[in-house]
Amino acid sequence: MSARRDFEYIVLGLGGLGSAAAYWLSRRAGKEVLGIEQFELGHVRGESQDHSRIIRHSYHTPEYVRLTFGAYDAWDDVAKEAGEPLYLVTGGLDLGPRESAIPAEPYRASLRACGVPFESLDAREIMRRFPQFTVGDDVEGIFQARGGIAMAAKGNGAHQRLARAHGATLVERAPVTAIAHHGGEFSVTAGGETYRGRRLVIAAGPWSNGALGHLGVHLPLEITREQVTYFATPHRDEFAPGRFPVWIWLDDPCYYGFPVFGVPATKVAQDCGGRPTTGDTRDFEPDLENAEGVERFLARHIPRALGPVHLIRTCLYTLTPDRDFVLDAVPGHAGAFAAIGAGHAYKFASVIGRILAELAIDGRTASEIAPFAMQRAILKMEHPPVTYMV
Numbered sequence: 001m002s003a004r005r006d007f008e009y010i011v012l013g014l015g016g017l018g019s020a021a022a023y024w025l026s027r028r029a030g031k032e033v034l035g036i037e038q039f040e041l042g043h044v045r046g047e048s049q050d051h052s053r054i055i056r057h058s059y060h061t062p063e064y065v066r067l068t069f070g071a072y073d074a075w076d077d078v079a080k081e082a083g084e085p086l087y088l089v090t091g092g093l094d095l096g097p098r099e100s101a102i103p104a105e106p107y108r109a110s111l112r113a114c115g116v117p118f119e120s121l122d123a124r125e126i127m128r129r130f131p132q133f134t135v136g137d138d139v140e141g142i143f144q145a146r147g148g149i150a151m152a153a154k155g156n157g158a159h160q161r162l163a164r165a166h167g168a169t170l171v172e173r174a175p176v177t178a179i180a181h182h183g184g185e186f187s188v189t190a191g192g193e194t195y196r197g198r199r200l201v202i203a204a205g206p207w208s209n210g211a212l213g214h215l216g217v218h219l220p221l222e223i224t225r226e227q228v229t230y231f232a233t234p235h236r237d238e239f240a241p242g243r244f245p246v247w248i249w250l251d252d253p254c255y256y257g258f259p260v261f262g263v264p265a266t267k268v269a270q271d272c273g274g275r276p277t278t279g280d281t282r283d284f285e286p287d288l289e290n291a292e293g294v295e296r297f298l299a300r301h302i303p304r305a306l307g308p309v310h311l312i313r314t315c316l317y318t319l320t321p322d323r324d325f326v327l328d329a330v331p332g333h334a335g336a337f338a339a340i341g342a343g344h345a346y347k348f349a350s351v352i353g354r355i356l357a358e359l360a361i362d363g364r365t366a367s368e369i370a371p372f373a374m375q376r377a378i379l380k381m382e383h384p385p386v387t388y389m390v
Contacts, residue, residue, distance in 0.1 A: 004169065008032035009360055010188055010197035012176060012211055014041060016048030016152065016346050017339045018203035019159035020353020021360075023078070025201075026166035028361055033168035034197065036190045038175040038207070041160055045279065046205045047316050048152055050228065051262025053346035054246045055150040056092045057116045058142060060106040060390055063371050065114040067348060070367060074350035075150070082158040085151070086350075090241045090259055092147015095126060096250035097138050102389045104250055107142055119143045130245065132238055132302055147246050149261055150347050159353065179214035181333050199360040202330070202338040206279030206316045215333050219326065219374070220384050221340070222319045224274035225282045229294050230265035230310040238304060239266050252389055255297050257305070265310035268294050268302075272317065272343065272388040279316060286312040317343030321384040327352060327372040329359065338374065344390065 009029055011022045014037035022035035039045055055075075057068045072087075079086040094107060111118045121141040126133055129143075164170060174191025179200070181187075186200040204211045206223045233239060241259045248271075249255040257268040273290050277283075291312060298306050320326060320342045330336035337359045339345075339352050351367070358365040378384045 005193065005195050007034040007169070007195065007197045009034065009199045009201065010186060010195060011035040011201045011203060012188065013037065013202065013204040013207070014160065014170060014172070015046045015203065015205055016156055016349040017341060017352050018201070019156050019163070020349045021201050021203055021339070021356040022168050022170065023159040023163040024354040024357035025360065026163040026168035028357065030167035031169070033163065034195055035163065035168060035170040036174050036176065036188065036195070037170070037172045038190070039173065041170065041172045042153065042156065044313070044315070047318065047341065048156060048346050048349065050152055050313055050315065052258050052267060053150045053152045054092070054147070054248070054256060054258070055087050055347040056144060056147040056246070057111065058092060058094050058107050058118065058144045058147065059110055062110045062113045063368055065110045065116060066368060067351065070351040070354070071348045072146070074354050075155070078155070078158055078162070078350055081162055084154070084158070086155045086158060087148055087150045088241055088261070089146055089148040091245040092144050093126070093130065093141055093245045093247040094250055095135065095139055095141035095247065098140055100250055101252035102250040102254060104140060104142055111144070116144065132244055132304055134301055134303065143245070149241070149246060149258060152346055155349065159350070176211060179211065181215060181336065184335070186336065198335060200336040201356050201360055202336065203356070205341070206318050208318060208338065208340050212330065212338065215330055215336060217330060219340070219379055220321055220381060222276055222386070223278050224272065224317045224319060225277045225314055226269065226272075226274040226317050227287055227290055227312055227314045228267055228269040229291050229312050230263055230267050231298070231305060231307045232265045232310040233305050233307040235304045236260050236264060249297070249301070253293065254389060255294065257302070263310060265307070266305040268298060268305065270294055272319070274317065277316070282316060284314050319343050319388060320379065321386045322378050323388050323390045325372040326374050326379070327355060327369045328374040331375055
């Protein structure tokens with residue numbers, strides 16, 4: 001527990017986004033940074049642990065594609081200081097039916113608009129390059145060579161370790177019970193102690209509305225409990241990085257998966273396949289119906305990835321109705337900022353942390369964050385339409 005109570009910058013939540021914010025703040029503000037985590041550091045109750053997340057340039061809008069440039073650069077910067085790689089390039093394949101709930105053309109158009117090289121593949125070429133796949137003639141793909149694996153747990157650990165090395169104080173097992181804003185200062189009561197700061201960063205994931213509620217703000221968020229399944233394929237060599245890409249199946253249901261990495265098994269999941277829950281009431285029991293759907297998909301399209309279930313891991317998504325991030329100042333509270341990842345932010349975690357640090361220290365950022373405004377129209381609706389396919 002820190003004996004110090006007064007800081008310039010306070011970060012609430014030390015998962016993927018909050019740990020990154022604490023790190024980037026500490027690079028410029030050192031000992032003036034406090035990070036607060038309600039659980040232990042590295043806990044698995046939130047969104048951003050496990051060995052792997054997908055990192056990619058391929059996205060459905062130019063705004064996201066442009067942000068991926070910063071994502072790769074930020075991870076490279078942290079990796080250089082950490083002395084270890086934080087992502088692994090495997091190539092990335094987006095594929096699915098030509099007539100799909102998630103059409104491929106916006107991805108191609110966005111990559112073209114941003115000057116990112118890619119290849120359009122028909123079904124025959126997909127199976128020639130990656131014979132692990134079995135797809136029909138109606139399937140097409142986009143291959144982008146720089147896609148790969150963001151090393152989630154390792155990235156979180158690096159951000160936290162380096163933040164402390166720069167002088168930041170990180171407090172764990174300290175649930176927030178009160179936040180107040182008065183006289184240009186924020187006071188945060190957490191773990192029975194009250195801290196004061198001039199700037200506040202909220203990166204609380206599934207607990208975002210709880211934290212924002214202390215400031216009179218509520219967003220139409222849905223929390224879902226998701227899961228990934230690791231299969232102990234007997235054909236591990238065929239699914240090694242270098243022989244098999246990260247991939248996303250662009251349809252509804254949407255599936256995604258990885259080469260063997262972190263554990264001796266393939267990893268596959270359904271995107272947005274989980275049931276609504278809350279950060280406090282979620283459970284960790286496997287969803288067998290979800291797991292069966294994943295197995296059916298693999299049996300049809302990547303059969304040699306199957307094997308005995310090695311393990312099933314759960315996590316949470318904090319979903320905005322349009323599936324776009326929140327990355328903005330908190331309205332009505334000068335000096336407070338918030339980030340919500342909408343279930344697909346980990347690849348951007350470090351650059352989002354850098355943006356939050358720029359907003360908190362400089363009051364501005366050169367990054368394009370207008371699409372992620374907290375006061376955009378859909379977030380003001382009581383019952384907004386929901387679009388989770390991205």
